[in-house]
Amino acid sequence: MSFDYDKYIRPGKLPHIWCPGCGHGIVMKGLIRAIDACGLKKEETAIVSGIGCASRLPGYMDCCTLHTAHGRAAAFATGVKMARPEMNVILVGGDGDGTAIGGNHFIHACRRNINMTYIILNNKIYGMTGGQFSPATPTGAKASTTPYGNPDPAFDIAKLAIGAGATFVARGTAFHANQIDKLITEAIQHKGFSVVEILDDCPTTYGRRNKFKSVVEMMNHLKDIAVPVKAAEKMSPEQLQGKVLTGVLHKEEKPEYTEQYAQVIERAQAAK
Amino acid sequence: MAKKVAFLQGNEAAAQGALYAGCKFFAGYPITPSTEVAEVMSVELPKVGGKFIQMEDEIGAMAALIGGSLAGSKALTSTSGPGLSLKQELIGYACIAEVPCVIVNVMRGGPSTGMPTGPSQSDIMSAKWGTHGDHPAICLVPASVQELYEETIRAFNLAEKYRTPVMIMPDEIVAHMRERIVFAEPGEIEVIDRTAPTVEPSKYKPYDTSFGDVPPLAAFGSGYKFHVTGLNKLPDGFPTTKAEYVQAEEERQVRKVEGNAADIMKWEEYLCDDADIIVVAFGSTSRSARFAVDEARKQGIKAGLFRLITFWPFPEARLLELSKKAKGFITPEMNLGMSHGVVKAAVEGNAPVLGIFRVDGEPINPGQIIDKMKEVK
Numbered sequence: 008m009s010f011d012y013d014k015y016i017r018p019g020k021l022p023h024i025w026c027p028g029c030g031h032g033i034v035m036k037g038l039i040r041a042i043d044a045c046g047l048k049k050e051e052t053a054i055v056s057g058i059g060c061a062s063r064l065p066g067y068m069d070c071c072t073l074h075t076a077h078g079r080a081a082a083f084a085t086g087v088k089m090a091r092p093e094m095n096v097i098l099v100g101g102d103g104d105g106t107a108i109g110g111n112h113f114i115h116a117c118r119r120n121i122n123m124t125y126i127i128l129n130n131k132i133y134g135m136t137g138g139q140f141s142p143a144t145p146t147g148a149k150a151s152t153t154p155y156g157n158p159d160p161a162f163d164i165a166k167l168a169i170g171a172g173a174t175f176v177a178r179g180t181a182f183h184a185n186q187i188d189k190l191i192t193e194a195i196q197h198k199g200f201s202v203v204e205i206l207d208d209c210p211t212t213y214g215r216r217n218k219f220k221s222v223v224e225m226m227n228h229l230k231d232i233a234v235p236v237k238a239a240e241k242m243s244p245e246q247l248q249g250k251v252l253t254g255v256l257h258k259e260e261k262p263e264y265t266e267q268y269a270q271v272i273e274r275a276q277a278a279k
Numbered sequence: 280m281a282k283k284v285a286f287l288q289g290n291e292a293a294a295q296g297a298l299y300a301g302c303k304f305f306a307g308y309p310i311t312p313s314t315e316v317a318e319v320m321s322v323e324l325p326k327v328g329g330k331f332i333q334m335e336d337e338i339g340a341m342a343a344l345i346g347g348s349l350a351g352s353k354a355l356t357s358t359s360g361p362g363l364s365l366k367q368e369l370i371g372y373a374c375i376a377e378v379p380c381v382i383v384n385v386m387r388g389g390p391s392t393g394m395p396t397g398p399s400q401s402d403i404m405s406a407k408w409g410t411h412g413d414h415p416a417i418c419l420v421p422a423s424v425q426e427l428y429e430e431t432i433r434a435f436n437l438a439e440k441y442r443t444p445v446m447i448m449p450d451e452i453v454a455h456m457r458e459r460i461v462f463a464e465p466g467e468i469e470v471i472d473r474t475a476p477t478v479e480p481s482k483y484k485p486y487d488t489s490f491g492d493v494p495p496l497a498a499f500g501s502g503y504k505f506h507v508t509g510l511n512k513l514p515d516g517f518p519t520t521k522a523e524y525v526q527a528e529e530e531r532q533v534r535k536v537e538g539n540a541a542d543i544m545k546w547e548e549y550l551c552d553d554a555d556i557i558v559v560a561f562g563s564t565s566r567s568a569r570f571a572v573d574e575a576r577k578q579g580i581k582a583g584l585f586r587l588i589t590f591w592p593f594p595e596a597r598l599l600e601l602s603k604k605a606k607g608f609i610t611p612e613m614n615l616g617m618s619h620g621v622v623k624a625a626v627e628g629n630a631p632v633l634g635i636f637r638v639d640g641e642p643i644n645p646g647q648i649i650d651k652m653k654e655v656k
Contacts, residue, residue: 017506020517050480050504055346066506066517071499073349074508075342076372082339086346086354089330090304091500094350112342115335268330275325 015039015049017069024063028214028222030181030207034128035064037187037205038097044192045095052095055084057104060135060209061128064099078109081116084123092265095195096123103133103141106162110142117171120199121264126191127164127202130209138212149216168202169257175201176257181208182229183253193255199263206233206251283462289454290357292424293383293447294319296431297355299463300470302381303329304352306343308336308362311395312451313385316357337365345369345378349507351498353435353472357383361392363405370444371410372509374532377486377496379438379473382446383431385454386562386613388640397640398451400562401614406446407591413529415536417445417543418591420561424458429468430588436471437543441535442493448590450613452563452642480504485516486528492535540592547586550576554583555606556652559598559622561587564611564643571648580652587618595625602626607655611635611643631655 016039025031042052052070056062058077065072071094075083080098088096105113105127116125132150133139140150140157143164147156168176175197177190187205194201208214208225219225236254239247287295294316297305305320321331330347334340340356348354358366363384373380386402388394406418417437421427427449438445476483476495480503487494494514497503510518511525519525536543550572551557560568565586575582585598602608607630610619619634626632635651637643 050502051500053350053499066508069504071504072506073346073499074506074510075345076368076509079338079342079369082334082342083346085332085334085339086304086306086343086348087350087499088346089306089332089343090347090350090352090354091498094500111335112339115339268325268332272325272328275322276328 010040012036012039015042015069016067020067023067025060026211028208028210029060030130031061031064031128033181033184034126034187034205034207035067037184038099038126038191040188041191041195044188045195047095047195051093052097053084053087054097054099055080055087056098057100057109058135059101059104059133061099061101062104078104078107079112080104081109081112081125085116085119085121088121088123088265089268092122092269097195098123098125100127101134102127102129102131102143102164106142106164106167114167114171117168117173117200117202119264120172120174120261122198122200124191124194124201124203127204128207129164129204130207130213132209132213134209134212138216151212164204165202165256173202173257174199174259174261175255177202177255178204178206178251178253180206180229180233180253182226183233186253190255197258199261282464285460285462286457287424287460288315288457289424289427289449290315290385291319292428292460293357293431293449293454294323295462296428297381297435298323298327299468300353300432300435301472302353302355302435303327304344304347304354305329305331305356306334306340306347306354307356308334308340308358310337310359310362312387312454313357313359313383316383320355337362338368341366341369344380345373345376348378348380349499351501353439354380355383356380357385359385359387360389360402363402363409367405367410371412371414373444374410374414375509375511376507377442377532378444379442379496380444381431381434381438382444384446384448386448386450388638394640396451398563398642399613399638400450400564401617401638402448403590403614404617406448413533415441415443415533416591417441417443417536418589419445419447420587420590421447421449421453422562422565422586423453424456425460426588427453428460429463432463432468432470436469439471439473440493441539442473442496443536450562476503484514486512486514488514488531492531492538537592543589544592544594545588546594546597547588549584549586551583551585551601553581555581556609556655557583557585557601557605558609558611558648559585559587559618560611561590561618564613567643567645568611568648571645571652574645575649575652582652593621593625598622598625599627599629602629605630608632609635609648609651609655611648611651613637613643
């Protein structure tokens, strides 16, 4: 029997706003399969986003959904999780939303290790505003605000998350659709702040400016650059040139924030 | 049994008022001269099972505040001028998404870093116009430690009753002075909680105006699934650009405060009935003004004090009424004429309005006010 996505989609809210060829829908289906695999109850699950194409995702999900302001999803979500630690909290957003205007909230959510899962749909561009370069746009790439090529270096978002203290970090791509739900499932089941970066495509504002002739070409590019962590162990630095590691990149156990705060409450009440 | 009394700082009293009102969530960021509010909340909230979080910045604190409130907790933050500027983005979000929360903003000198330890009353326009777009504004301006305590309770009540952010803005003098305070007994002061929905979850719409201008608000995690956005929205919470909805929604959001101004406005009239000269003042300045009025009366000047306790909505109708008999108004304030303009507009030219403006970090003294009274012809 085929998977019943409708169970998790808000009635009457489709079609979505994403362009033909955009990978965001693939990621949303992966997220739905992960939520199902984890057995999360919809009314006990909050999906929180910022602003941008990816941040429109929660609106299609039949859960408690919070579409916040640009870059602020992690901070709003922290408030929800602190007030109600028993809720499942999942964040969704793009690369610009999460690592530029929301960069401060992102790194501090990683540092606190608060039990939430942040799915970053990295299409390397500000799509909704028409294709300006983001902190994930590669040096030299064309965007509407880098007409002569991007002078900025790009963030490695997964490394940023690891450096900031996230205790679970994984990376997948929109091409590897069947891996997405597995990565998100593991992220949700991990206790602590988990980050899943999904390399995505934006044919409308990135592809056409950067010599990708079609969506298929963009998807093939994702396929070509992705190297599973295990396979990479056997590859030389030369072979790994221009490649991107996929799979679970980092996993560790550290005290979780709401549990730490529960201890604060215990200590305060004992001292009363 | 004797009531509990204490010698308390203004900021500490604000925190105590929040706790009395049932606040269970605080998100903040350190900033002078408001930090004591956060410090007291960090001590007291865990004792009552509440949550305190110090966020990475002022914007994050405002975001977490809204998140905490949406998850069902009465929520407080505290800040001051530069922090208020940063919070404005999401104060607008709380307005349009209609999320109750309370912001204590201790007024210090500005603009920018200004005079962090100096008193000021220059954020009152920020309270109304600081965030972009049309939106409701409630701003309370207490003048004593006792009043800061009681008005913080009222701030929570108004936020919960009208599903909107409420700002309480003591000036630095009121926030840092120490005075005797009498705590309210449990049940002595009314505590209002937001109206929760009674419809079954599948029928719930977070902005269903068939319940009136203030629709019931469910909490995330309470069995209700719904959508919240900062976009203009339909009754079900989903975005819309349909002209008739957007216009009606914006008007309703403002109306729920302006249309209930009589419930929200609060002021004190001291010797105003026969006054020739009415001093309109608030916060610590109103304490100098009261002293000046008493002194002026001794000198044969028929002076009165109109003390604002709610600044927004502004009681313009009452001032207009008083202006029909008064010979003049005086607006002493620690800014360059913010309430002056509002009072002038309210009295519609019936009487002159003379301002005393100080932004040098010094309080306005009674002598300055008496001297100004003598300029009224």
